[in-house]
Amino acid sequence: GAGVSQTPSNKVTEKGKYVELRCDPISGHTALYWYRQSLGQGPEFLIYFQGTGAADDSGLPNDRFFAVRPEGSVSTLKIQRTERGDSAVYLCASSLRGQGSNNEQFFGPGTRLTVL
Amino acid sequence: GQQLNQSPQSMFIQEGEDVSMNCTSSSIFNTWLWYKQDPGEGPVLLIALYKAGELTSNGRLTAQFGITRKDSFLNISASIPSDVGIYFCAGHLSGAGSYQLTFGKGTKLSVIP
Numbered sequence: 001g002a003g004v005s006q007t008p009s010n011k012v013t014e015k016g017k018y019v020e021l022r023c024d025p026i027s028g029h030t031a032l033y034w035y036r037q038s039l040g041q042g043p044e045f046l047i048y049f050q051g052t053g054a055a056d057d058s059g060l061p062n063d064r065f066f067a068v069r070p071e072g073s074v075s076t077l078k079i080q081r082t083e084r085g086d087s088a089v090y091l092c093a094s095s096l097r098g099q100g101s102n103n104e105q106f107f108g109p110g111t112r113l114t115v116l
Numbered sequence: 117g118q119q120l121n122q123s124p125q126s127m128f129i130q131e132g133e134d135v136s137m138n139c140t141s142s143s144i145f146n147t148w149l150w151y152k153q154d155p156g157e158g159p160v161l162l163i164a165l166y167k168a169g170e171l172t173s174n175g176r177l178t179a180q181f182g183i184t185r186k187d188s189f190l191n192i193s194a195s196i197p198s199d200v201g202i203y204f205c206a207g208h209l210s211g212a213g214s215y216q217l218t219f220g221k222g223t224k225l226s227v228i229p
Contacts, residue, residue, distance in 0.1 A: 109158050
């Protein structure tokens with residue numbers, strides 16, 4: 001079956017602009033996660049959805065970042081008034097469920113965001 | 117910030133050699149996971165460990181969940197060119213949500229044919 005897909009694969013924008021990044025999780029996975037990976041670093045947790053609701057958004061760096069998952073499947077990460085420091089690879093992952101053991105997260109290829 | 121110390125940061129080895137890398141933390145983890153990431157791709161899960169002391173193999177890969185729950189290692193035997201990539205340890209911190217993964221900074225592996 002299809003894995004996690006993310007669009008666009010690359011996004012170049014100017015400082016101050018608004019961007020949306022999309023994630024299509026594996027079909028049937030109820031849990032969805034967003035991570036951010038800066039150059040030379042491991043991914044860092046941003047937000048976790050269980051179904052349609054954001055169960056934990058403690059990793060979002062500030063209120064310019066927002067994410068939705070209105071129908072419990074596709075998710076969109078939204079960044080307002082982008083800054084150069086937002087440049088990174090944004091990774092999406094999904095898992096069959098969010099809690100409990102043996103609950104592996106499968107990652108998409110990421111969206112590389114560059115803010116000029 | 118990240119709470120995992122992963123080493124070495126990078127390594128160059130000859131094809132056919134064995135490789136060892138590890139992760140340590142001052143905090144207790146409930147699970148340890150090892151991922152491999154190729155350029156332009158997301159991390160791919162290699163091995164998952166769920167119990168302290170657990171030793172698990174996946175082909176030429178072997179990983180262990182440390183008894184103290186604060187460390188893990190990954191061994192790769194008889195390396196081949198396609199082993200090139202960045203290897204990340206990750207885990208679920210005890211006391212944090214079991215959904216949230218904490219990652220190390222990665223070990224970049226280069227294999228010389």
